[in-house]
Amino acid sequence: MSWWDTDDEEDTPYDEYDETSVRVRPNPKGNRPRTKTRPEHEDAVVARVLGVDRGRYTVLIDEDTADEHEAIASRASELRKQAVVTGDRVDLVGDVSGDEGTLSRIVRIRERSTLLRRSADDTDAVERIIVANADQMLIVVSAANPEPRTRLVDRYLVAAYDARIAPLLCVTKTDLADPAPFLENFAGLDLPVFLSTTGGTVEGIPLDELYRALAGHDTVAVGHSGVGKSTLVNALVPGADRATGHVNEVTGRGRHTSSSTVSLRLRSPFGDGWIIDTPGVRSFGLGHVDRANILRSFTDLAAIAENCPRGCTHLPDAPDCAIIDAVEAGELGERGPARLDSLQRLLATFS
The missing domain is CATH 3.40.50.300 (P-loop containing nucleotide triphosphate hydrolases)
Incomplete structure (x- = not known):
């Protein structure tokens, strides 16, 4: 007879387990369940970011009112992957009094216009x-x-x-x-x-x-x-x-x-x-720029460019460029050549 077939309880090699025998690993982050739900912060106040210094933000609260004042804020953990920059409009919670030693918290970045x-x-x-x-x-x-x-x-x-x-x-x-x-x-x-x-x-x-x-x-x-x-x-x-x-x-x-x-x-x-x-700079990289936005800024030339071939660069060697043809024909008047030169120089800056 095998040992697991014995009817003798004293010969049983181990006790029968129940849930009290299981050792539960403690949660190092506390006993609160993980959730992606974030508070709405309905009591947040709007502020303008005036400056950034080593992870602390100087903000202006109640702008253009009798209660206008500055405060110091930190960035909430949920914004750690988002840059908060000068000029941002943000939502603040916490102590927004601006009193010495107080620290509020930025919990939202409002939609940016530019x-x-x-x-x-x-x-x-x-x-x-x-x-x-x-x-x-x-x-x-x-x-x-x-x-x-x-x-x-x-x-x-x-x-x-x-x-x-x-x-x-x-x-x-x-x-x-x-x-x-x-x-x-x-x-x-x-x-x-x-x-x-x-x-x-x-x-x-x-x-x-x-x-x-x-x-x-x-x-x-x-x-x-x-x-x-x-x-x-x-x-x-x-x-x-x-x-x-x-x-x-x-x-x-x-x-x-x-x-x-x-x-x-x-x-x-x-x-x-x-x-x-802003700090003075000696270089200004344009790796992020969409060249189509440059042409849109020359509204008179952008309208003519609608007649250009697909993929036209508008540079001097571009074949059948409608803008170049219009300037050479004098359709843009005396300023035409200067306008075209400015556009081509800006486009060539990062081409």
Whole structure:
């Protein structure tokens, strides 16, 4: 007889198991069941993100009311894979009083109207979001020291058109060099231009012209290091105290001074607005850009392009390009050649 056939209970080699004999592994994360359901946060308040610093967000609550105040916030864990950037409108919960030592929490990012982005280089499709919800871009260049870089301005324009942001151009230090030859590169664009004679002071800045253009808008200011962008921002927003630098006389390069992107409230006789100062850059990758958005920004040329062959690049060597034919026939008037040249240069920037 086999041992498992015995009727003698004392010979049974093991006791019969029941549920009390099972050792339950403890749950290291607590006893709450896992769920993908998230709270609705119906009590959340809306805020504007003014700046980001090492995982902490300066936010403005109750904007344009008597209770307007700033607070510090962190990002909720469910947003860990989403970038929260300057200019975002977000929903906050927790202590939103803004009192010293308090910390609220960002639980939602509201729908964005625009996104200004750049990539590390033209081959990198991974985008870096610079600012959200801007509707204007103020491109700041200097007439000299450092020399204006047409190709970099072209890249700013491409990024602005891709994001559906209206570009403006401000040329500083025009007392050092005539900006006319540089501006000829953009004669075909509907690009408002402002000229400043400043060389490190606010004198000579066309403040009234700029205030009129910036009032009622969220404007992101971009530019090469050393062109006077921070000086310009300090003039527009007294008390902003954005750091200013100098240009190396040997290399002709500016020193990075603004190290973070910050939204600043702009007060003017013509209305309020926001100007968003960004760190100076020497390159601006366009690996994320959709070239079709560039053509859409040239509304007059885009209408003609509907008669182009499928896949037309609109570049000088493009066969049967309707835009090129129309310009050569004089259908666009005197500005036609300049408009076409501007479009082709921008398209060639990342082709």
